Amino acid sequence: MALKVFNTETRALSPFEPLEDGKARIYACGPTIYDHAHIGNFRTFLFFDVVHRHLEWSGYNVRFVMNLTDVDDKTIGGAVKAGSSVAEFTRPFGEAFLADCNTLGMLPADSYPRATQYITQMVDFVVRLIANGHAYVADDGAVYFSVASFPRYGRLKGIDTSTLKVGARVSQDEYEKEDARDFALWKPAAEADEKAMAAWDSPWGRGRPGWHLECSVMSLTELGDTLDLHLGGEDLVFPHHENEIAQSEAATGKLFVRNWLHVKHLQVEGRKMSKSLGNFVTVRQLLEEGYDPASIRHQLVSAHYRSDLNFTRDGLDASRSAVQRLVNFESRLEAVPVGDGEPSGLRDVSAETLAAFRAAMDNDFNTADAMAALFGLVNRVNALLDARPRVPAEDVASVRDALSSMDRVLGLLEVAKASRSVDASLASWVEERIQARADARKRKDFAAADAIRGELTARGIVLEDGAGGTRWKVLGPAAAASGAAPK
């Protein structure tokens, strides 16, 4: 069973065969950091993370690069408005973005290149394209890529662009293109560009790079001429990625990307997310509303990346319960009575689950199917454990290993634990209360015992009486409980 991925270019599933055995070079189109990233962005980025994790889990030596776009119309516009440079203007958004990524449990990338750091390489790249006849300098000082010079243009989108009429909707005065399909590699500096310190010297005068150029140059510089995977949101297929292919292959003469993966756009409450519809949601907003990161991660990863996914508050509640079931299961495994006992069959269940999980993930990252395998383990093991007073320690260990193994890919427990950690003073207070309640129960003073339970419940702490004593857990983000410990 080997990994198969759906390649946008061929519109078919094909075996993942990296350029170099055992190595995976991945480039992910990250956000433009002119504002806080929204929940839709994170569907895409969380999928990137699943790819990243699954490949590492599968034993690949992964190099994962995600760019942060800091030079484009929006960052420049924002910088001008704020009276600062693009570097200053974008810095906090970049930092906030990385913080959000961390909150949602995304593995760090090996590199987060920004356009402002690659100006020299971009200029060199354009020089190269001009030299080999794929680009030309227009009268206005802009450099355009000549689409006519690249016959394979349009293959990603699956369209024949040669039929497009020149000049149809291209503004007559602003551009000096030879062909309507041509796109800018380098743009002459406008006043705003200078103001935002987003203009650099070049052989064609002051100017700045075009958006498509940034990604090509950064990916080629960071990862080499041929990438194994290039990831992005579906909106980037055309023209962004189409243009990247053209300019990259025209420059290197080599295949640019072996597999293109594109994530379907998220919907919010049944509609496309947009500012005008007023359904624009950021991660930090959701956290303020009291939702926790694990719920968000769960919901965004719960559907296959090429399927519609409708993000809703109700769905978040459902995800919260689903994650809680996992957390409960994990803590049960920690406390389960072990002993010699006869073989329980748990090891077979663990192995079967892992095989099913792997098959699902290998099938173009089918996270929904993979989660079914995961929850199947929970169901089967819970039932088995209920039926036996004790099971061999190794059997339980096999389940624990399977669970943590799958979570290395899904990251659900990981995020749940990170966001629900409890500080020591609260913990010792809870332990003290539990002891007091135990004493009350011993006296059969259930009214007192229930009062203590209520006291804890009010702070989001739930007690579970079991054979081995009373265990407790915090429901919801740690914020709800932290600082709640009375003196």
Added chain:
RNA sequence: GGCGCCGUGGCCAAGUGGUAAGGCAGAGGACUGCAAAUCCUUUAUCCCCGGUUCGAAUCCGGGCGGCGCCUCCA
């Protein structure tokens, strides 16, 4: 207008020819001092019509409904 996707139980969502995963929610039951957790039982003519096939949620045609891209929005 051009290109494309989707329509599965109350909600979410897998399944692309062999007879419906999983999550959430609901109902009943077991366990519990009460709970929580867990288990058991229970809820689907797979949008409609026609066709292909021994057999279709899965393939083809038509219809209805929803959505996306075509704008430097992931």
